[in-house]
Amino acid sequence: MIPEDNRFESDPDDVLPEDPGLPAGWLADTPDPTDAATVARLTELLRGHERVGRGWAGAGEDDVLVEISAHGTAMRENLVVRDPEGTIRAWGSVHDRAEGRMLFVHVVDRELDEHLADRCSDVLFEWAEAQAKSVGAARGLAEQQIDTGAFAEDERQHAWLADAGFDRVRTWWQMSRSVEAAEAELVPDPTRWERQGVVFRLVERQGDGMPSEADLRAIHDVLEGAFTDHFNSAEETFHEFIHRLREDPGHRWDHWWLAEIVDGDEVEPAGALIGTVSESSNGPDGSYVSYLGVLESARGRGVATGLLRTIIADAASRQRDRVGLEVDADSPTGADGLYTAMGWGTKYVTESWHRQVPVT
Structure with a gap:
């Protein structure tokens, strides 16, 4: 289910000026995803970025490979x-998300x-602007639109983004909830x-062990419909949706749930939860x-609560100790109230920064 061809310019020389403003001996090129040292170095950079931004690092090599592998670069x-010694000092990645x-x-x-x-930093921003036009x-x-993120406490990143013409547009609470073994009984059976x-x-x-395409399309349709009026919602085709989610290192088909309203012989998809x-x-x-x-059309029937109870019970049955999620701090739906009532608390805060680039 790989989407259409890559719409970016692959050769940096095609999008950067002949002199991008780097010191003598420095150069900009593309990373080799098959080189273990490259993957290790990018992981080191990403973990350092996280450690300063939020106080701890969580990224691993799989997170880097999502961005640079041949599959990811579709x-x-x-x-x-x-x-001048060949050590990677900065890394930029762009994703044609929707x-x-x-x-x-x-x-x-x-x-x-x-x-x-x-x-x-200037070289990365100039390259990203050219890729946005492409x-x-x-x-x-x-x-x-260029959509990038920053940790709420990362003042260096904030200054660079503001200088490059980005606006801070949204705040996100990264929440976590502990899970107890007894919560495996929270629902009769997480599978159904x-x-x-x-x-x-x-x-x-x-x-063949693969999920039903009809169920996957139902989940895609539910999420497209549920998020139509949400902040920065952008229509994503079914194939783009599946391709992107399967790239996640934590992807598992047995973490995709569908909620359906059953009225006699009538069965209507009402909600969906994708876990990792x-x-x-x-x-x-x-x-x-x-x-x-x-x-x-299905709100007020306990669908969201039921789906959350399901993933908590599933996590407990797998001897996991937590369930995390992200919530829009500015959402008018009041979703944070539901999460707080069910035991979630904010672990750290991130921000969305946007810039609109004229294409012509």
Whole structure:
């Protein structure tokens, strides 16, 4: 289910000026995903970025490979900046996430002095702007959004983003909830249970072990419908949706749940939850709610609560110790109230920063 061809410019020389403003001996090129040293170095940079931004590092090599592997670059492009010794000092990654929305990863070595760090940052922003024009033109758009994130406490990143013309547009609470072993009994069976005319079940599996396409399309349709009016919602095709979610290192088909309203012979999809595994190297793994959506027509029937209870029970049955999720701090739906009432608390805070780039 790989989407259309990459819409970015793969050769940095095609999008950067002949002199990008780097010191003598420094260069910008593309990373080699097959080189173990490259993957290790990018992981080191990303972990350093996280450690300063939120106080601890969680990224691993799988997170880097999502961005730079041949599979990942079906919808992405990458740039690295190397010093005269060949050491990677900065890394940028762009992702053609959906029509009109391009995600941008911007990481600069925390060990660089201010002047060199500024130069590297400028190159990443200039490259990202050119890539935004490329992908926007390929999609036939007049304007392309660049969407990037920052930790709430990362003042260096904030200053760079503001200077590059980005606006801080949203705040997100990264929440976590501990899970107790006894909560495996929170629902009768996480694979399938029913309450007040609503069935909560895993996606069905076919003879080859792959999930039912009809169920996957139902989940896609529910999430597209549930998030239509949400902040920065952008339509995503079914194939783009499946391709992107399967890239997640924590992806598991047995973490996809569908909620259906059953009225006699009538069965209507009403809600969906997509979970992932949060692996830990020094303790129990956790579960993560990547997506939770309920159609407006089904709200007030306990669908969201039932789906959350399901993933908590599933996590407990797998001997996991936590369930994480992200919530829009500015959402008018009051979802944070539900999460707080069910035991979630904020672990750290992130922000969305946007810039609109004219394509022509």
